[in-house]
Amino acid sequence: MDSDISVKCAWGAPGEQINKISSRELQINKPAAKTIQSPDGDIIDCVMFHKQPAFDHPLLKGHKLLNPPKIPRKHNQTRILNNKFQLWSLSGETCSEGTISIRRTKEKEILRATSIRKLGRTFNIIQKDSINNGHEYAIGAVTGDAFYGAKATINVWAPHVETNPPEFSLAQIWIVAGTFGTDLNSIEVGWQACLPYGDSQPRLFIYWTSDAYRKTGCYNLQCPGFVQTSTTLALGAAISPNSIYNGQQFEIKLMILKDPTNGNWLLKFGSNFNEEIGYWPSSLFTHLNYKATTIQFGGEIMNRKSTGSHTSTQMGSGHFAEEGFGKASYFKNLQVMDSNRNLIPLPNLQVLASNQNCYNIKGGTNHFMGNYFYYGGPGKNDKCP
Template sequence: MDFNSPVISLLLHFLLLVSLVCHVYSSETSGQNQTFLPNEEFHKLKRTIKMHLRRINKPGVKTIQSPDGDIIDCVVSHKQPAFDHPTLRGQKPLDPPERPREHKQMGIEDYNFQLWSFSGESCPEGTIPIRRIKEGDMLRACSINTFGRKLKRVRMDTTGDGHEHAVGYVSGDEYYGAKASINVWVPQVESPYEFSLSQIWIISGSFGEDLNTIEAGWQVSPELYGDSYPRFFTYWTTDAYQGTGCYNLLCSGFVQTSSNIAIGAAISPTSTYNGGQFDISLMIWKDPKHGNWWLEYGSGNLIGYWPSSLFTHLKDSATMVQFGGEIVNTMSTGAHTSTQMGSGHFAEEGFAKAAYFRNMQVVDSDNSLIPLPNLNVVANRPNCYNIQEGTNNGWGNYFYYGGPGRNVKCP
């Protein structure tokens, strides 16, 4: 692979931008370790948190207690956080758009279960399920201002900034969406301020301050959620993570329409080594009529949309699509992290042992799903996490990826 090529250079530049490492900038933000705050400052912080929680947590018409400790509030759809956004105020959710055309793909059935709905509970029609944010969630964050967000500033003076990836990508054309099936695992995460995720990125912009991204997948993030469950998540930004966008529904912007899937909720069942493999299928695509970017989870289950008014470059099309895994390596023990990516096993172990993306496709200008043209794969620390691509009749474009992190070749 030519790491001096413009495409690889652009990709590595992007990899420097993505995600959150608390310890990198905690001393530069207002979020000191709350344990050591003076008593007066601590009470001031608690009051600020309560005010922030009142803004985030909308009153529901029904409350559901999940087995994992989550509280799900069923919020009237037009009162959800999205409509606090200045460009969306006073609006209501739009009707579903025309779905992209595709040839039927064969493969493992995907599962769309979440722990909160195992008991048969559901939200009434006209409402959406929202995971309630608690005081403890905010106290785990680096600061109130950065809660639910990725890095505000990009540090260009370090290599990788602690983020390690194994991804497949396409670039050099106009893309109007992407789809893939991803098997879900429970990777071990070494430090509370590290995470492990697998996702789709829809990308446009110059990879400077005007970077636009739309992201969706599953993640294990003890800091954000307070546990080690794999959870369905979304993200967006229009300024390279500096001030816009957030995870899930933690800020205004994403408009949810689904009444049976909660963004940020735990996914179950999950895949097991040498055992059953359980997928989630995700599709993001641009509505040709209104220009909004819609998200589908599972078979025909529309979650909602990112309004085109949120974006600059993504008002038109994407210039790159990525699929794959990412971890954060904080070196908390002085050695490489043992945080796992995917299943925690290398790509060459194959089916039922390594994590995979399968049936990867992109949406073209005719609103049709097509196989990936010229898929490239890259792993920036292949001795720690790697990736191997392939193609077959059942899975179309696919790859295995992941790894254990620290090992004899990755000290």
């Protein structure tokens, strides 16, 4: 069930197709009070907070404003390096008070969707016992009775990703509850390359589903649900700079936590997690409206075997875990939030790779990196034909 990332445009007569594309563009891309041109060709729309896509969701009609967009603050040089990590904002431009920053969805991205309804949808169900429809993983996981948040520091790479047919490579945090049948609830955040943007730049993304990826959920703001509050970040926009092999490492810090007052899941970033991107209202979920029972961290790729052999799409840096700091990709300072809303080290972290000859993972603990693991690999090689 991974056909959502294939290029398939034959879903109607030409006139009908054009009308559907135009209608979908208008539905996703809300009227902008201001537009910002990014150096990489992206367009960032500054959309009034109350007109964002989230409020098209029937469960969010009349949704009370919980966390209004914040007025951009001046940052010192250290904060700029830590918090302004997207190409479009490096010039210093930002959206004004009362608006949020949204990356405009392009027509070619709609054309890449299998159908208009599947725009931005994925089927990356995280089952540990098999390779799932071409999805391969290297993850660290913890399970328990109740988790209320998780955080991680992740280094960012620009991995090689096969484009014909299109594949993807990502690193993310999963917040999970329910079963892997029809009622899986999942919240996901991290960086990804290729899907669904048509290039290999690493981009900040979010995802959610409340029914095991069947009918609900999507990437970023391409369907109603996630309420954005940030004026300084645009979901789906390119991250810059990226880590350099045997050189400087560039990291992003992300945290998801359940608000004890209203039950919503907040998404934060920044050096001290003091910047909010937005939140998932608890009403979107059937299990995560209460708690999470599994937290996962790690990498994922799509292997289409288009030439009959394993893909050469890289995970992370494209190098195996044993190469270590500066060469392998990593997650560090991993913590989860317990029922007392305390951030604690990971209890009984289990690491696994679904295809160890192609991508692997090695975990540990030390003073510098806390709970951590290195992960990744090149894909196709002598041991991964």
